[in-house]
Amino acid sequence: MGGRVAGKVALVTGGASGIGRGCAEKLAAEGAIVVITDLQDAKGAETVAAIEKAGGKSEFLRHDATSEADWESVIGQIKARHGRLDILVNNAGIAIPGSVTEMSLADWRKQTAVNLDGVFLGTKHSIPLMRQSGDGGSIVNMSSVAGLKGSAILAGYCATKGGVRLFTKAVAMECSNAKDGIRVNSVHPGIIETPIWLSILTPGDPGTNAPPDLDAMSTTAVPLGVKGYPEDIANGVLWLASEESRYVTGAELVIDGGLSVR
Structure with a gap:
């Protein structure tokens, strides 16, 4: 067990799998009490069990990030159990991939609700509890390389992740003006091996669909030539959550093997 965020209380949304799980495990390994929220109950319980087996402290709350009532409940439970919140991921x-001319308004709104509204609601409801301790805090918003550059089949996704990027900067300035000690930054993963790629299908054999070959994609698109893993993103999130980044706010931490500059 390390101690880079020892004694801090962290909330990680979508923490049951993928990058979220990687972040939860990393923060717990470095001493934080980690509250994991997700709609995947079984995977959430598995993540908590893995953290506790490794000697960390964690708990799971079922949570729809698009629901303001759920956010009020989650923050209320964190306040009642822990009395503070120091880190929000x-x-x-x-x-949801697809041509802009074919995407339904329902899918556009669903993606916006999760990717953008969820970030807004989390930030809105977490800041007051962070301020109560008087010790500041760190908000890390997960954007994407798709929030920095366009993709022909991900117009809706790019719109939400680009929104997260500038929302982050605006809130960073708001917190700075308030002198509350809360830092707000965004992280921009590239090609990372996570379950989200299962929703971005590419044609396989006739009558079938297969997820993209991340190794092949990385060989051609990523300057470093390899894909990343959740731990690569978690390491960056840990740094932003710790006091090592005390002088960093409103920034974009790009972790993509050079993809965004090619």
Whole structure:
């Protein structure tokens, strides 16, 4: 067990799998009490069990990140159980690919609700509890390389992740003006091996669909030539959550093997 965030209380949305799980495990390993929220009950319980087996402290709350009532409940439970919140990782997200001319308004709104509204609600309801301790805090919003550059089949996703990027900067300035000690930054993963790629299908054999070959994609698109893993993102999130980044706010931490600059 490390101690880079020892004694801090962290909330990680979408923490049952993928990047969220990686962040939860990393923060717990470095001494934080980690509250994991998700709609995946079984996977959430598995993540908590893994953290506790490794000697960390964690708990799971079922949570729809698009619901303001759920956010009020989650923050209320954290306040009642722990009395404070030091770290928020707004990680919950979905990807719905497709041409802009074919995407339904329902899918557009569903993606926006999770990826953008969820970040707004989390930030809105977490800041007051962070302020109560008087010790500041760190908000890390999960954006994407898709929030920095366009993709022909991900117009809706790019719109939400680009929104997260500028929302982060605006809230960083708001907190700075309030002198509350809360830092707000965004993280921009590239090609990372996570379950979200299962929703971005590419044609396989006739009558079938298969997820993208991330190794092949990385070989051609990523300057470093390899894909990333949740731990690569978690390491960056840990740094932003810790006092090591005390002088960083409103920034974009790009973790993509060079993909965004090619």
